Amino acid sequence: GDSVTQTEGLVTLTEGLPVMLNCTYQTIYSNPFLFWYVQHLNESPRLLLKSFTDNKRTEHQGFHATLHKSSSSFHLQKSSAQLSDSALYYCALSASGYNKLTFGKGTVLLVSP
Amino acid sequence: DMKVTQMPRYLIKRMGENVLLECGQDMSHETMYWYRQDPGLGLQLIYISYDVDSNSEGDIPKGYRVSRKKREHFSLILDSAKTNQTSVYFCASRDRVYEQYFGPGTRLTVL
Numbered sequence: 033g034d035s036v037t038q039t040e041g042l043v044t045l046t047e048g049l050p051v052m053l054n055c056t057y058q059t060i061y062s063n064p065f066l067f068w069y070v071q072h073l074n075e076s077p078r079l080l081l082k083s084f085t086d087n088k089r090t091e092h093q094g095f096h097a098t099l100h101k102s103s104s105s106f107h108l109q110k111s112s113a114q115l116s117d118s119a120l121y122y123c124a125l126s127a128s129g130y131n132k133l134t135f136g137k138g139t140v141l142l143v144s145p
Numbered sequence: 146d147m148k149v150t151q152m153p154r155y156l157i158k159r160m161g162e163n164v165l166l167e168c169g170q171d172m173s174h175e176t177m178y179w180y181r182q183d184p185g186l187g188l189q190l191i192y193i194s195y196d197v198d199s200n201s202e203g204d205i206p207k208g209y210r211v212s213r214k215k216r217e218h219f220s221l222i223l224d225s226a227k228t229n230q231t232s233v234y235f236c237a238s239r240d241r242v243y244e245q246y247f248g249p250g251t252r253l254t255v256l
Contacts, residue, residue: 136187138188
């Protein structure tokens with residue numbers, strides 16, 4: 033079945049440094065939809081960005097990601113981390129029928145002053 | 146403002162008791178979901194509902210059942226709750242461009 037692998041565990045950064053959270057996926061379907069969801073402490077997950085188009089950069093709220101089907105990747109990046117970026121980040125895949133989301137295990141990003 | 150609601154927000158039950166978690170949405174979304182979230186395991190799909198009385202098992206359905214009698218309402222039922230069902234449960238609904246909207250979650254503790 034479908035699977036998503038993310039940078040596991042905890043990523044700690046100093047404010048102002050660049051953010052890169054890795055996400056790779058596996059699916060037999062040729063037109064996957066990839067998503068990044070963010071969950072701040074004591075909140076529910078919400079969509080950060082999504083992409084269906086190969087090799088096209090998607091941006092939202094200072095974050096960006098590019099779906100690369102050739103490498104099955106959808107890494108999340110930001111040029112300069114802010115304290116408010118501290119949260120749990122999930123990469124997710126939707127492929128067959130687009131009804132089901134398969135989530136990675138999540139990456140906690142902790143940004144310190 | 147699009148909204149998914151969940152009740153109750155916190156629940157403590159004893160092992161063997163029945164549990165009912167309720168979810169509502171005001172967006173007329175056809176597809177709804179129940180997930181559980183555990184540290185280190187991420188979000189795991191319990192059930193999907195495609196519309197009224199059209200439900201499908203997710204990845205971890207054992208020990209759970211669901212009911213959807215109205216499009217805006219989706220219930221998760223635990224018959225005879227077990228301690229390993231202690232978790233945070235999220236309901237979500239999906240729009241036509243594949244974005245899922247999550248409710249605030251229910252923190253369930255089974256003693």
